[in-house]
Amino acid sequence: MTTNNENITTENEALADDVHPVSPELVAEVVNALSVNDDEQVDFLLEPLHSADVADIFEQLGDSDRKLLTTVIGSKMEPGVLSELDDSTLGDVIAEMDDADVARAITQMESDDAIHVLEDMNKDEQRRIIDALPHEDRIVVEEGLSYPEESAGRLLQRNLVSVPGRWEVGKVIDYFRTEKELPDEFYEVFVVDPMHHPIGTVKLNKILRSDREIIIRDIMEEDPTVVRVDMDQEEVAYLFRQYDLTSIGVVDDSGRLIGVIMVDDVVDVIEEEAEEDLMRMAGVHETDIAESVFEASKNRVIWLIVNLATAILASMVIAVFDATIEQMVALAVLMPIVASMGGNAGTQTMTVTVRAIATRDLTSSNVKRVIFREFSIALLNGVIIAVLIGVLSGAWFQNASLGGVMGLAMVINMIMAGLAGILVPICLDKLNVDPALASSIFVTTITDVIGFFAFLGLAAMVLL
């Protein structure tokens, strides 16, 4: 018994360690094996790994090692490795592979993975590889690529399981046992009418619990939620989250069932969408980490230049008051505090608002209440910070009036920051501009300009 228990503990510890099989040590071993051209050792190291982990190794290698590894395993590349690579690494790896090898891997994929691999290639490369596909796959892939990017059509897998409603459970099970062309994975069966319109779904566990003579129509869930092929992937993800789905049917314009979207693909979409907001708010491209130095530099510098323009605008406000500053240099010392606090308070409100819009927690039903809430928070925190900085700066420069001006400017700026933080994203959303992308430029400009204007303007009036 004791021995048995010890074994179990060891086994479980192994499992716990296995959570991240791609350790830095493993990557180092792969790099080593590549550097001495020991292809067998490379195969030996990668053999026990899941495709997703092999993809991680590709992503963590430098350019030259990545090329080497592609050369070593390119001709026997698992389809799953390609479909799990991030876009930039995928581009690098495919560029090194023979078109025939890429085409072979694509043929073995479900249609959604094939589309994922093909969609970001340049047109020439894409054409060459599509031409290398067998006729049947080529048609499926070309149709998939004809749907808009980030639509349901790009996520769907053509291969699905559908049965007529009049079948009995026993007949369905017999069909599963004999049919060879079923998808690798499925969680539910679609019930369709003769026109192939979905009229219901049955979860597999429901089929397994029902006696063989039960009619499928009698155990199906009627009026299943389905999505149109052109629905935005964000809406699709919303449905999965809201209704705890594992798969959803996709219909074409005439309502015929043409595919199914699986939860694992939607998990990727959910993560991408949340990440997109984070990256956009900071002015970086979603795929920045996987981009080359020049791509990333180019994408980031655009944002910096836009910000430079807004910073210059703020400077111009200061320039209006240059005579005032000349008379009282303490203003120059304190000035950045007003701008910085306004910026921070604005960013807080803006982040909450952008997220609330994305998760549909902010709607026209509660927008007035939420604006009032943000105004109240801004007023409250504005007063707290104003008192703090008013007292501190009054004491620092032994000048109570300066402290008063600082405090008053801070209240004004923090309230404006709060209002800008909520109103800017709401307006941008109404104008169909992504609030995550553009809000911070406007909010920062507003807080800088108003902050400097309030502080220096009040100072000019009160102190001189």
Next chain:
Amino acid sequence: MTTNNENITTENEALADDVHPVSPELVAEVVNALSVNDDEQVDFLLEPLHSADVADIFEQLGDSDRKLLTTVIGSKMEPGVLSELDDSTLGDVIAEMDDADVARAITQMESDDAIHVLEDMNKDEQRRIIDALPHEDRIVVEEGLSYPEESAGRLLQRNLVSVPGRWEVGKVIDYFRTEKELPDEFYEVFVVDPMHHPIGTVKLNKILRSDREIIIRDIMEEDPTVVRVDMDQEEVAYLFRQYDLTSIGVVDDSGRLIGVIMVDDVVDVIEEEAEEDLMRMAGVHETDIAESVFEASKNRVIWLIVNLATAILASMVIAVFDATIEQMVALAVLMPIVASMGGNAGTQTMTVTVRAIATRDLTSSNVKRVIFREFSIALLNGVIIAVLIGVLSGAWFQNASLGGVMGLAMVINMIMAGLAGILVPICLDKLNVDPALASSIFVTTITDVIGFFAFLGLAAMVLL
């Protein structure tokens, strides 16, 4: 045929519109019905909705309407509504419900949902409701609450399907048909040894495809990935994402299978974790949007006060150079530009780094390469921005030396911002401090202090 097609189109349009059944109009109708105490109308409006949508309505109502609605439907509250509410709304709703009604709803939930509803209550309330549960449920719930927050133990559902490996497919199916205590949903069957250690899993579609006489052991996937009950939920989410899982077994310290985590709960975790990063980087609480004005104000003002301290630090740097500024007020005008650009560039790098750490794209295998990459981008963009602002400010103030100083200060600041943006999150992560939470304080302080120091210091040396 034409008529038929028209019908289908209409039907599909209805489906497309149904994506968000909780329209502002519907919320307004509910509010109306509540205001005239028309309980029947409220029931009529909510009856066709999914529990998750009813939960959305609760979240969108103001405090008083929320109380009214709870009074109207509290005694017949669907368990699914409670488990879908956000934490703050949940607290409000439960406070208005009878303990007995809450207990009744909890009894009907899977264990993970029950834990979710109970975990954020205050201790007294929690105790009262647990005491109102039937003995069996009470034990399950108390055990669930004994696991650490955000661990696998809080996500697991006790009810799972396990069979011995020697059973035949036919016997498993017969068991499903007769057993009444199966979970509402399951996607795979766990194969266990006599000690209830998991030795394999079989997907339901595999069972459905296999003949009745096949032995389960022969079709199971061996050595299934399982997690320990104390594993952090972020790690659990990683496994689901990495290996495209729909459910995963949970074992206790002795390796016995004690529950299962389902993909729909992990989808929520994935979204929460990405959202957490976004909110923390902006200095707001993850649950801000659902908090009262005072809670939100309190949570946000802490961040603002920390930022105030760093802003004062930057001001002190400026104060060192007050004589310089007095002689050349143009410095005060240009000063905020240096700080603002450094802050923006630092935030870009920091956001990419925080995200790369969270998604495990940044590891010790590639850390040197990534630091070099960020340095290169910072250098490149620093030079671009420096040339731009150098020329502009030189022209603005008709002073080439001032332009030169501005440009040089900008290059220094942008490079330091890039380095701070990558090194700060990496160091915090090594110290086990959440990089999303603390990075921006350090990065902003560094860019402000270095920005002002470089600009004003260079100006003092070169220009005066």
